[in-house]
Amino acid sequence: MARKSAVTAVEAQWGDGNIVEKKGSRRLYFDFYYLGQRVEISSGLKNTPENLRKARYWLDRQMDKMRDGSFRFGEAFPNATPEKLELFSRLEGTTVTAKPQHVLFDKYLARWYSTVWTEYQEPKKTDYKCSIESQIIPFFRGMTFFQINRTVVKSFVKQLCHLRGKKKGQPLSRQRVDNICHPLRAIWRDACDEHRWDLPDPFEKIHEAFPAKSSGGEFEIIESGETELIRNDRDPLRYGEFQLILEKLDPWYQPVAELMILTGMIASEMAGLTRQHLKEGYILVRRSVSRGVEKIGNKTAFRRRDIRITRAIQERLNVLHQRTTGGRRLATSKSGKFLTAGGFYKAWVKAEKAAGVRHRVPYCLRHTFAAWSLIIDMKPLRLYQLMGHASKQMVYEVYGNYVEKLEQDREEILAFFGEDFVG
Structure with missing residues (x-):
């Protein structure tokens, strides 16, 4: 009789998730939704009033963790079936929210490469990786997404330069700078979407830090008497x-x-x-x-x-x-x-x-x-x-x-x- 009253009480849905007893078993079960999946899993506790309170308290704490992004299914239920552990491990790797203060740019990038980047087509795929490996990672390695703000992004743009060849150390063209910023924007926005972050856009007014606009390509200024001629490497030919x-x-x-x-x-x-x-x-x-x-x-x-x-x-x-x-x-x-x-x-x-x-x-x-x-x-x-x-x-x-x-x-x-x- 005690068992029946306990079940009746928990089936009334207290907060997020339920604690129930399944037919044919005298154990209490957790019943809740996580990452769009319904979870029904044993608590290992017999159905008694005392165990009901313990289970309810424990489940409420787990629901709090789900809301702040710190819940991990494998840690909460290490004895779950391998299928369930694999499923939630995969889902958590792409959708569980985490605070921007705790996510390092280069750590997130490793997962971005294995998911988003693989879907790009050539030559965009190769161009993005070239910009990321040569210019973006060296600057943002070790930074969290919380640290990446407008000031930091503008500083990144202003220090961009040729890394090799005769022009090593010289500023890049406006077009090249813009091309490098494309994958950086993509990574930032994908991370914000994935983790549900509502952060200020660090790319707002980024073009203020870009090199002076020209008609395209590299250019040089040649003194000619009292005037200056701008020579562009895309100038039309005679x-x-x-x-x-x-x-x-x-x-x-x-x-x-x-x-x-x-x-x-x-x-x-x-x-x-x-x-x-x-x-x-x-x-x-x-x-x-x-x-x-x-x-x-x-x-x-x-x-x-x-x-x-x-x-x-x-x-x-x-x-x-x-x-x-x-x-x-x-x-x-x-x-x-x-x-x-x-x-x-x-x-x-x-x-x-x-x-x-x-x-x-x-x-x-x-x-x-x-x-x-x-x-x-x-x-x-x-x-x-x-x-x-x-x-x-x-x-x-x-x-x-x-x-x-x-x-x-x-x-x-x-x-x-x-x-x-x-x-």
């Missing part, structure tokens, strides 16, 4: 400069460079170009290859574009067709594998030096395409569509830099592109 480089460029890469300057395509888009992407007089820009990984789709939705094949473009495509007979890809390395930005860059720099032309990165060919198109009076509306941008503003702000005396090259540029380009 027509004569391009011809000098082309003469010294490895013949294998000559038609590739010409197609890039005739279309505004970049090396990764050229690498993704196949025979199937030439249809009804157009180049369909649909794929790219970066770090040897083919990506279906483009950098943005606007980069998916159709480029009309002019006579000049067709001539270069014919060269690629002839030397890759039977192959699927049109622009490849000499070995027949994917064309790589690194391989093209090495050939480009070698040709620059031989031609005695100021250094620019191959991305300048895209800027040159824009500058040359504008100089032969292509309408900005058509140009930004050809380049795959969302608005004309991008054309003016990024590619609209004035190139001294470029207007003198107008007739040569028009002949190079062909009348059917602007027609």
Whole structure:
């Protein structure tokens, strides 16, 4: 009779969770929900009023721990079945809250790598890890998430610099700094979501700490009389400069460079170009290859574009067709594998030096395409569509830099592109 009254009392649901007696057993059982799972497990105690009070007190303490994030199923129930221990160990590893003062950045990162990071696609996956290992971990190792605030993040941004090579110790470009901050933001937000933290956003106004904004790439200031000229490594080329480089460029890469300057395509888009992407007089820009990984789709939705094949473009495509007979890809390395930005860059720099032309990165060919198109009076509306941008503003702000005396090259540029380009 005593047993029945005890069970009746606990079945009235005191607080969070119940203490019950299961049919066929005289033991008290804990019955509660944890991490979305219902738990029914023996307390090991016989059903008596005294044991009922003990069980209720113990369960209330465990519920308090669940609320503050310190509860661990395996510690509370070490004799549970292996299946239950494995289940809650896994759930606790991804969802149990912990205070930001107690979670170290690098300790959390180890779990982030095994869960979130593995789901990223290339080349983003490799880019993120490179930034994390080289720049982020050395700065934030040993810090808790509670310590990472706006002041700390701004200090991190301001100390970023080249770690090796000729530019070792020099500040990074604004774009590179932004790219490094992307995975840092992702890790921070994933940790906050996982642990249900409501912390002030340390990335608010982070751009105030970024380097001065330029039109892209690295730049240098050259004194010229009473004025200063800003030289950017993506500056458009004069027509004569391009011809000098082309003469010294490895013949294998000559038609590739010409197609890039005739279309505004970049090396990764050229690498993704196949025979199937030439249809009804157009180049369909649909794929790219970066770090040897083919990506279906483009950098943005606007980069998916159709480029009309002019006579000049067709001539270069014919060269690629002839030397890759039977192959699927049109622009490849000499070995027949994917064309790589690194391989093209090495050939480009070698040709620059031989031609005695100021250094620019191959991305300048895209800027040159824009500058040359504008100089032969292509309408900005058509140009930004050809380049795959969302608005004309991008054309003016990024590619609209004035190139001294470029207007003198107008007739040569028009002949190079062909009348059917602007027609």
